[in-house]
Amino acid sequence: METSTKPKVLIQPGYATGDMFAIAAALVDDDKLHVIITKGNENCKDPTDKADSIKKFYEESEIADYRIHVAEVSRLRGNNQELKKAICKLREQKEIPKEEVSLGYGTDYVAENFTKKMREEVRNAWKVNSNNEENDAIKKWLIEKGIPTRGNRLLILWSRFSGKNGDIHIEHDTSYFGTRQIIDRAVDMYDAIMITGDKGYQTERRDKGWRKKDDSTKRGHQFDKIAEEINAEVGTSKVFNITEFWNDENSNELSKWSGNTRMGQFKLYEYFETHFKEVKHLGFRSGNLEVMAMLGYKVLYMEEYGSIGGERMAKWNDNRDKILGEKGISKEARLDIGYQRILLNVLPTRTGKYLQDKKAEIIKEVTERIEGMDEKEKNELVRKDKIKNRRNKIRKEETEEDTLKRVIKEEIDREVYKRIKEEKIDRPHFTPGKKDGALKPNEIRDEYLRGFGYSDLNRIFDEYIRPKDWKENEFTIMREKKYYLDKRTTEDARSLN
Structure with a gap:
């Protein structure tokens, strides 16, 4: 295990789950690094506070308890004075390094220090290697779901809805129509296509007036519909919705390979990696995809040109050679992290x-x-x-x-x-998860087409999705306007809360 020349402590807000995996990797590789996680106290009602979950992941990554600290505050954002007092109080109780580093330190550390040895360290810390019994349980679980247990090509599409739940970057949330565009075009190229990650954001509010569905309260039903329709069209089961599979209560096999835990989830993707000849992961920029890349899987993430925060993760791809060159690290000593990106001209969701x-x-x-x-x-x-x-x-x-x-x-x-x-472009006032009754502007529904732009979709397939030996024609569905018969009003929105 590598160690830094000087002990440091990283300050991590309890809402910053996206930074968790890079920080965990830095903590695994540097046994002198500490972390202080801010957590809301009894007066804090922030729904994005995930301090307990973050702390648990670090503990499961076998980071020593004395290096993980929690500072309770009444507000997670814009509360520097209280945070400083909380940290001072912690220092009176524990031995914590004096030098403090910023939230982005984990990302920088991985960019500058990622090696074959570090990859093995994080793979061991995140326990991706299953034993025979666990592999048998995974296989049985897949058979229960009618999912292939091996094959040539597998495409894994990552769903994200944290923005709608009140977190940052709602513009990077998944487009159902965009997902349909990709699968329709890729289905003949792959033995199987998995939709994984978040199920979706869905509440009873959608039964009112403008979006009537018999099962509108069942999160993820849109992905089920996509899979069912495309499987019917191709005449066989090739598309599968496994979003939030870790909550599956209908199987006795899930717990046998710890698939109901965060660490256990990684074992499923490792199983796919070892039982399919080629596996590709695709989604919008997220911490989950960072994990897949650090574990050694093939990953492409999407974001728009000029994306807020995009330069931070460019240190893992576009800007990494420059960073390592300035540090004097030879090309021979470098290991590609594998977290590659493609920049889109236009986002696929209307809100985006x-x-x-x-x-x-x-x-x-x-x-x-x-x-x-x-x-x-x-x-x-x-x-x-x-x-x-x-x-x-x-x-x-x-x-x-x-x-x-x-x-x-x-x-x-x-x-x-x-x-x-x-102007709250990063966390719009109409975000559903905020539940403040704010109305999504009618122009989002009425003036924007849903789905990927054709040039962006072509590049995604040209540069990543399409297998090199693919010669057959591809089916492309047209973007479309989604028409509504009603106009939503502020009174309508208030009546739903």
């Missing part, structure tokens, strides 16, 4: 398209305003930058022209980020 347009409007307005500043205002930005960088000593020598370009770009980025937060 709407938020893309809102963000584009903000970027255009901010860019025009800042680039249109007079010389005095621009010089003031440069002056402040020089003061800051003399203090931090982080900038190399650059020309005055380069300095001005950089300063303007950084000012635009800061202002855009600020506006996105203020």
Whole structure:
């Protein structure tokens, strides 16, 4: 096990589950690293507080208890003063490293230190290797579900609905229609296609007026319908909905391979990896896909150009060679993490398209305003930058022209980020999981087509999904407008709460 030259402690908010896996990998590889997880106290009603779940995962990853700490606070966000006091109190009780690192440290650590040895360490920590009895139980469970236990090609599509549940990035939640587009086109190319991850966001609210379905309260029924319809069309069972399989209460086999636990879930994907000749994972950027990549599986994640937070994970793919080159790590010593991405021009959900347009409007307005500043205002930005960088000593020598370009770009980025937060583009007021009665704008339903754009879909297939030896024709379903007979009103929304 590798160790850092100096002990450090990482501060992790209890809502930051997406960072959990990279942090866990860093904790596994560096036995001097500690973590402090913020948890809401009895006065905190934040539904995104997953501190207990995060702590449990670190413990199951065999991180020593003395390196895992919990700081209770009344608010998980925007509460620096209380957090500092809570950490000071912890330091009085425990021996915690003085040097604090940011939330992104885990991502940076993996980018800079991922090796074959580290991969083996995380695979062992996450217990992906099943024994014979566990493999037999997995096989029996798959047979119960009518799922193939082996084959040539397997495509695993990851579903995400954490945004609708109130977390960040609702624009990256899964599109049912987009999923249908992919499966319709890929079904003949693969022996099996699995839909896994989140079942979906569905409540009784949808029985009111504008979205009537006999089983509208059954989460995930849309994926069942997709599988049933496509299987009927091809005349055999090739598409399977295994979303939230860990909650399966109708099988005695699940618990025999710990499939009802987070660690046990990994064993199923390892089984697929070893029993199919080629397995591909595809989904929007998420912590779950980070795990699949670190375990050594083939992964492609999607996000739009200019995605909020996209540069953070680019350290694992697009920007990694530059980072390692600057650290003097030779190409021979590097191991590809395998977390590859494809950038989309247009998001597949209507809400995603709407938020893309809102963000584009903000970027255009901010860019025009800042680039249109007079010389005095621009010089003031440069002056402040020089003061800051003399203090931090982080900038190399650059020309005055380069300095001005950089300063303007950084000012635009800061202002855009600020506006996105203020206007809640990252966590819209109409997010269903917030349950505050806010109404989704009618223009989302009425002005946007659902599904992937054709050029994006073609690139996904050209660069990833289509097998190299595939020569046959492909079926592409057209994007469509979903028509509604009613208009929702604020009174309607209030009556549902």
